[in-house]
Amino acid sequence: MKKLSRQILFYSALIGIWALLAKLHIWPPYLFPPPWGVAEALWAGFQDHSFWIGIGVTMKRMLVGYSLSVVLGMILGLAVGSYKFLEDTLGGLLVSLQSLPSICWIPLAVLWFGLTEKAILFVVLMGSLLSVTIAMEDGRKQMPKIYGMAGRNLGAKGFRLFWSVLLPASLPFIVSGLKQGFAFGWRSLIQAEMIFLSLGLGQLLMMGRDLNDMNQVIAVMILIIILGFIIDGLVFRTMERKLQERWGLVPA
């Protein structure tokens, strides 16, 4: 309760200062929009459904791109974590690729896929794939060997060994990587949308810029923050809590 009241106080103060600065008219409203202007833009955006559509399109892309990267990343990470040869070769490449912002893939993506949905998904994939892969590789190595042995001993092999034993056994070790992968993918997606101009929140933000409507720009920025926050809190925190409960781990 104490935390909540502090947070309410903090955000009210923040908005208060923002309102005050806007009221003083130090900068013109098209450079420094007032909070009520942003609120109006938010209201209008939801009224004419453009924000709903933007959120829907962006979330769908995120879902598809991220799911793809989780599946691929797990397979890749498991392979790299299981075979020394792959670790020595591919492993190093993956780590060095991680230093590349995924937005750098855009020129190639456009060349390969054109200005299409696929190109955007590709950029999201490249954004989150490496985090997931590296996390899975780490998880594979950190995971106590006993689970794999116990699974084989009880008759699990092949895909079932992976699905029923190796994957759940490595979850506590990869959940932070999954989270990081999501955050990277989310950023890549918004960046890609800002460049591709094909619906989505990124495009709404750029539209605000083109119309010189800073109210909308900030409104969309707030939407992006809130969405990212909600997913982190709802999906990943819940997952972490569930894992801790099941495994009997003390929350870190």
Added chain:
Amino acid sequence: MSTNPQNAYPIPSDHRGVGRAGGLRGKPAASVTVLPLRPEVANVVPKVSLDGISLSYKTNSKGHLVALDNISLQVKPGEFVCVVGPSGCGKSTLLHLIAGLHQQSSGQVFVDGKPVSGPGTDRILIFQELGLFPWLKVGENVEFGMKMKNVSKAEREEKVQYYLRLVHLSKFRDSYTHQLSGGMRQRVALARALATEPDVLLMDEPFAALDAQTRDLLHDELERIWAETGRTIIFVTHNVREAVRLGDRVVLMTFRPGRVKQEFPIALPRPRHIEETDVARTAREILDCLREEINKSLEVEYADEKVK
């Protein structure tokens, strides 16, 4: 010999007469009341047969470490064999080989006369660290092996209930394993292994980490379950008294390279107790033999210390 003749197992339908003095195994034809002291299972294909098993590892620089050297051992169906030896003698490794989780360098493991080429649910190993799955509930852990064997849902359900009752854990079916005590987890591991209905149960120092009271209780339970289910058990331990308490036979291994040094048939009447004088006396004999090996292992450890 028979200190308490009417103290048989509290199992009414023990048609095989297991648990009476002498512990007859396998052959229901024999009389139930007067029993020979040794298992009377002649001319039967051994359940498990180790034929000249050797295993050597490559070490960092020094070349090869021979962990197991030419081990041959026959285990009869329904027999309870305990393997003792100093730590580092390769007794756990031996179980892993029988379970098919590792490959020996030479020699062959046979189960029912057929060579072992990998893991199989006819042999289930209970690991020293148990390896219970923390993401599954107790009941789901017990169910796991049956699921992998594609046993039908109804049958799985029935067997989970049966085996949880057998280890007295019916109430904890929906708990997670970390919520249980050490002894309870041990029993979950036992139930999980039994539920796949293996012919051979391989146990790797399963009770080493438990307090004495819990261990005594689990000895009783294991003996009862063994009698009830007729499994062949190969039980590895460093505790000689435990081996004498449980085994039809105790196999003593040497330290590095691991060899079979001597076998001791244990003809004491069942049920036994770990504090009994007969158990202690027999254990003493074996321990004298084992001490030599323990000293060898300590020498090696101290030598390693000096090198560092």
